Amino acid sequence: MKKEKKSIGEILWDLWCVVSVVGIWPRFIEPNLLSTTRLSIDIEKLPVGLQKLKILHFTDLHLNGGMYNFFLEKLKKRAISLDPDLIVFTGDFLCNAKLGDKERLADFFRNFPRARFGNYAVVGNHDYEKYAFINENGEYDASSGKNLDSTIFRGLSKLFSKTVIKKRFTEAVSKVGLNQELVEILKDSPFKLLHNETITVDINGSKLNISGLGEYMLNKADVKTTFKNYDRNFPGIVLVHNPDAVISLLEHPGELILSGHTHGGQVNLPFLRNKFILMENPLFKRGLVRIKNKWIYTNRGVGGTMNFRWFSVPEMLLAELNNGK
Numbered sequence: 312m313k314k315e316k317k318s319i320g321e322i323l324w325d326l327w328c329v330v331s332v333v334g335i336w337p338r339f340i341e342p343n344l345l346s347t348t349r350l351s352i353d354i355e356k357l358p359v360g361l362q363k364l365k366i367l368h369f370t371d372l373h374l375n376g377g378m379y380n381f382f383l384e385k386l387k388k389r390a391i392s393l394d395p396d397l398i399v400f401t402g403d404f405l406c407n408a409k410l411g412d413k414e415r416l417a418d419f420f421r422n423f424p425r426a427r428f429g430n431y432a433v434v435g436n437h438d439y440e441k442y443a444f445i446n447e448n449g450e451y452d453a454s455s456g457k458n459l460d461s462t463i464f465r466g467l468s469k470l471f472s473k474t475v476i477k478k479r480f481t482e483a484v485s486k487v488g489l490n491q492e493l494v495e496i497l498k499d500s501p502f503k504l505l506h507n508e509t510i511t512v513d514i515n516g517s518k519l520n521i522s523g524l525g526e527y528m529l530n531k532a533d534v535k536t537t538f539k540n541y542d543r544n545f546p547g548i549v550l551v552h553n554p555d556a557v558i559s560l561l562e563h564p565g566e567l568i569l570s571g572h573t574h575g576g577q578v579n580l581p582f583l584r585n586k587f588i589l590m591e592n593p594l595f596k597r598g599l600v601r602i603k604n605k606w607i608y609t610n611r612g613v614g615g616t617m618n619f620r621w622f623s624v625p626e627m628l629l630a631e632l633n634n635g636k
Contacts, residue, residue, distance in 0.1 A: 336621075337619050337620055338618065338619050341620045341622075341623075341625075342614075342615070342618045342619065342620050342625065343381075344624045345385055345386070345625050345626070346625065347626075347628075347629060348626055348627070348628045348629070349629050349630075349631070350599065350608070350628065350630045351631050352566075352567055352606050352630050352633065353634070354566045354567070354633070355604075355634075355635045357546060357633065357635065358517035358518075358546070359517070360514055360515030360517030361514060361519055361546065361632055362634055363633065364396050364397070364519070364632045365393070365394070365397070365630070365631050366395060366396065366397045366398075366399060366567075366569075366629070366630045366631075367393055367395035367397065367398045367399070367627060367628070367629055368399050368569045368608070368627070368628040368629075368630065369386070369390075369399075369400055369610065369612070369613055369626075369627045370400060370401040370435075370569075370571025370612045370613070371435070371571045371572065371574060371610075371612025371613060371614055371615065372400075372403065372614045373403055373404075373614035373615050373616050374404065374405065374406070374412050374415060374416045375406045375412060376411070376412065377618040378614055378618065382613075383415070383419050386419075387419075387422065387424060389627055390423065390424045390627070393627070395426050395427075395629065396426055396427045396514070397426050397428050397429060397430075397431070398426040398430040398431070398501075398502075399521075399548070399550055399569060400432040400433075400502060401435070401550050401551065401569055401570055402433050402436075402437075402438060402526070402571060403434075403435035403438060403572070404416060404420075404435075404438050404493055405437045405438055405490070405493065406437055407616065408439060408440060408455065408490060410490070410492050410493065413496070417496045417499065420497065420501075421499055421500045423501055423502070424501075428512055428519075429501075429512060430500075430503065431503050431521050431523065431550065432497065432502040432503070432505070432550075433504070433505055433523040433551065433552055434489065434490075434504070434506065434526060434552065435552035435553070435571070436526050436528045436529065436553065436572070438489075438490055438526070439453075439489055439490055440487050440490055441454055441455050441483070442455070443487070443526060443529045445476060445528075445589050447474060449474050449475050449479075450477055450479045450480065450481050451479065451480045451484055451528045452480075452481045452483060452484065453481070453483040453484050453487045454483075474589060476589055476591050478591065480530045484529050484530055485530065487529050487531075489506065505524075505550060506523060506524075506531075507524055507531070507532070507533040508523060508537060508540070509521065509522040509523075509538060509539070510540075511545070518542060518544075518545040519547060519548070520541050520546065520547025520565070521548055521550070522537050522538060522548070522549045522550065523537070523549075523550040523551075524537050524549070524551045524556060524560075526552055526553065527551065527552070527553040532551065532556045532559065534563060541563075541564050541565075546565075546566050546632075547564055547566065548565060548566070548567045548568075548569060549565035549567070549568045549569070550569055550570075551568065551569075551570050552570060553570065554570040554572060554595035554609045555590055555591040555592055557592070557602075557607050558592060561603050561605065566605060566606065567605070567608070567630070567632075568605060568606070568608070569610065569628075570607070570610070572588075572612075573590065573595075573596050573609055573611075573612075574611060574615050574620070574623060575609075575611030575612070575623035575626070576588055576596055577615060577617075577619070577620055577621075577623050578619070578622075578623070579622040579623055580622070596609060597609050597611055597623075608630070611623050611624065611625065611626040612625065613625040613626070613627070
């Protein structure tokens with residue numbers, strides 16, 4: 312597998328991290344660690360056939376030249392060792408809508424372990440024809456990525472940004488479609504892509520709804536369409552990339568909502584932790600939250616467009632469903 316070549320800016324950034332010493336941990340060590348979070352999720356009146364069901368959740372791969380092959384192998388080996396019943400991925404396969412490492416990406420997902428009851432995925436704001444971002448006016452916008460500043464420059468510029476999200480979408484957003492190359496890659500993998508749809512999976516004599524939404528930042532999270540075929544006789548899990556979409560889901564079915572996007576804050580240092588990830592609802596920045604009889608989990612993810620993490624170790628979640636009292 313060929314790796315995407317690093318830009319001059321990325322090479323200089325790596326050199327600075329080495330020379331500065333303090334940059335060695337967040338650039339070269341923490342991004343290559345992998346933690347497993349284990350949770351027991353209590354669901355009232357959970358059918359017997361779904362009790363002890365194990366769901367492996369990971370997100371935000373952002374495959375790029377800075378991600379090493381040994382780390383990709385680590386992800387696959389961890390998935391095998393955890394022996395899940397379901398595997399779900401909640402978006403951001405790519406960086407800035409670019410398939411620079413197409414061969415590696417295809418190989419990784421094609422050879423990813425298959426769970427007993429299937430592998431499922433949704434797309435994120437980097438996975439369409441254009442990349443969704445928050446512009447200087449606080450609007451959700453879209454770009455091909457061709458004219459964007461370097462990832463490092465954009466990351467550092469956030470330190471001085473005072474952008475406030477306006478919850479508005481530009482005209483460019485409405486014209487963005489799915490990245491068809493990515494769609495084709497997933498067809499040749501164990502992962503079924505869910506885009507504003509719900510499927511019902513037969514499990515141990517019972518059923519589980521699995522719902523997947525489009526990207527919130529591109530105004531593609533069509534809630535009404537997603538739950539059209541939801542079987543309310545059975546529980547369900549909801550997959551959405553951006554946890555800011557959660558508010559729109561609270562009056563709809565689904566006991567467990569799994570999301571990513573935030574990278575757990577990515578750089579969790581005083582005065583910086585609120586600069587790198589802009590959110591409408593910081594409550595959903597990372598970890599488990601309980602609202603209106605729903606569990607919401609925001610995963611720290613396993614990658615990033617900028618391979619740099621401080622106190623936000625890459626994560627896989629293993630959630631076990633149990634009968635709540």
